[in-house]
Amino acid sequence: MKTKIITISREFGSGGRTIGREVANRLGIPFYDKELVEQVALESGFAPQFVEEHGEHAPNKSRLSYAFSQQGVPGFMNGMSTADFLWSVQCNVIMQLADKGPCVIVGRNADYILKDRSDCLNVFIHADMDFRADRIVRLYGESEKSPETRLQEKDKRRRINYQHYTGQEWGLASNYDICLNSATLGIDTCVEMILSLLK
Amino acid sequence: MKTKIITISREFGSGGRTIGREVANRLGIPFYDKELVEQVALESGFAPQFVEEHGEHAPNKSRLSYAFSQQGVPGFMNGMSTADFLWSVQCNVIMQLADKGPCVIVGRNADYILKDRSDCLNVFIHADMDFRADRIVRLYGESEKSPETRLQEKDKRRRINYQHYTGQEWGLASNYDICLNSATLGIDTCVEMILSLLK
Numbered sequence: 001m002k003t004k005i006i007t008i009s010r011e012f013g014s015g016g017r018t019i020g021r022e023v024a025n026r027l028g029i030p031f032y033d034k035e036l037v038e039q040v041a042l043e044s045g046f047a048p049q050f051v052e053e054h055g056e057h058a059p060n061k062s063r064l065s066y067a068f069s070q071q072g073v074p075g076f077m078n079g080m081s082t083a084d085f086l087w088s089v090q091c092n093v094i095m096q097l098a099d100k101g102p103c104v105i106v107g108r109n110a111d112y113i114l115k116d117r118s119d120c121l122n123v124f125i126h127a128d129m130d131f132r133a134d135r136i137v138r139l140y141g142e143s144e145k146s147p148e149t150r151l152q153e154k155d156k157r158r159r160i161n162y163q164h165y166t167g168q169e170w171g172l173a174s175n176y177d178i179c180l181n182s183a184t185l186g187i188d189t190c191v192e193m194i195l196s197l198l199k
Numbered sequence: 200m201k202t203k204i205i206t207i208s209r210e211f212g213s214g215g216r217t218i219g220r221e222v223a224n225r226l227g228i229p230f231y232d233k234e235l236v237e238q239v240a241l242e243s244g245f246a247p248q249f250v251e252e253h254g255e256h257a258p259n260k261s262r263l264s265y266a267f268s269q270q271g272v273p274g275f276m277n278g279m280s281t282a283d284f285l286w287s288v289q290c291n292v293i294m295q296l297a298d299k300g301p302c303v304i305v306g307r308n309a310d311y312i313l314k315d316r317s318d319c320l321n322v323f324i325h326a327d328m329d330f331r332a333d334r335i336v337r338l339y340g341e342s343e344k345s346p347e348t349r350l351q352e353k354d355k356r357r358r359i360n361y362q363h364y365t366g367q368e369w370g371l372a373s374n375y376d377i378c379l380n381s382a383t384l385g386i387d388t389c390v391e392m393i394l395s396l397l398k
Contacts, residue, residue, distance in 0.1 A: 011373075124372050124378075126372050126373050128373075171371055171372050171373055172370055172371060172372065173323050173325050173370050173371070173372045173375070173378035173380075174210075174325050174327075174370055174380075176372070176378070176380065177379075177380045177383045177384060178377070178378065178379055178380065178384070178392075179323075179372035179375070179377065179378035180376075180377055181372075181373075181375065181376045181377065184376045185376060185377065185396065189396070192395075193377075193392060193395070193396075196391075196392070196395065197384065197388070197392075
């Protein structure tokens with residue numbers, strides 16, 4: 001496999017973003033995460049913060065949302081719900097970015113969106129709850145909710161989003177080329193493992 | 200992590216056993232697969248072929264089996280069903296083998312059985328259906344059933360067995376330290392990746 005694109009899916013707090021950024025730095029190729037979000041935001045007309053918050057979260061699939069969607073009520077684009085419209089814009093942006101050349105893309109179901117390309121290395125980074133809870137408190141500080149609750153909520157939203165748009169189960173090894181436990185292996189080792197596959 | 204024990208779980212036909220044997224050879228440590236089966240067989244009084252066939256397969260959990268089990272009908276040991284008795288013997292054997300020193304153990308839910316040890320590297324090897332179908336025909340020859348049917352049946356049995364005895368879902372990345380796709384990465388690369396984690 002001649003890899004050009006590295007997609008990194010990750011559990012919240014596992015260090016997947018840090019690993020992706022370091023891999024991109026070491027390879028001297030673009031890293032798309034916040035940058036990607038901003039580009040999606042520009043193309044969709046949404047505020048960047050909205051895209052950041054909803055891009056990987058559970059789609060709103062209430063009956064009300066469908067009803068509005070069918071009637072073309074403002075807030076629903078081309079008869080699509082906000083979530084579905086955002087998904088279609090994300091797909092386009094990610095495919096365009098991959099066409100541009102080698103890069104690392106973190107999150108946004110890029111593994112699934114680029115599944116027809118043969119030049120992707122799809123990575124999944126995960127870690128146990130203790131490791132992730134400790135990490136998000138160090139990185140993002142405390143909040144009203146316990147770190148475990150924040151992790152569970154975020155995990156649940158990503159799982160529902162992934163399942164909804166890909167029809168696959170979140171976190172199954174078979175969706176990826178390599179899955180790494182950053183808690184037991186260490187973040188630096190995860191970086192080295194990914195790099196060694198690209199040599 | 201100071202690794203002494205490498206457990207390898209694998210989808211049938213993915214090359215997990217080949218990878219495990221090569222890792223053990225390169226490290227000069229024991230490799231337990233058939234050897235393990237034979238040892239389990241000796242301790243349990245079962246014929247090796249019976250253990251080979253039932254050790255990773257779906258437990259018989261019909262109402263009838265429970266009824267017999269409670270009544271201590273011959274064929275059920277210490278009030279346990281055949282499958283449960285075999286499971287308890289396998290647990291003991293695997294724990295004893297791990298206590299002996301560094302080794303590679305393939306299959307038999309060893310990752311779960313040894314979960315309380317901190318010196319295990321738990322590996323999962325998987326591959327897509329085409330790769331595995333091609334491989335089992337080359338290795339084990341044709342049979343009356345299509346290779347896809349053979350794979351699906353074996354996968355299903357392993358999944359049910361794993362779920363029943365571990366309470367976890369088979370194939371979830373979070374159950375392992377590293378999961379590798381032998382079809383996209385290649386069997387030799389999988390061996391190198393595992394060895395690099397032990398240096």
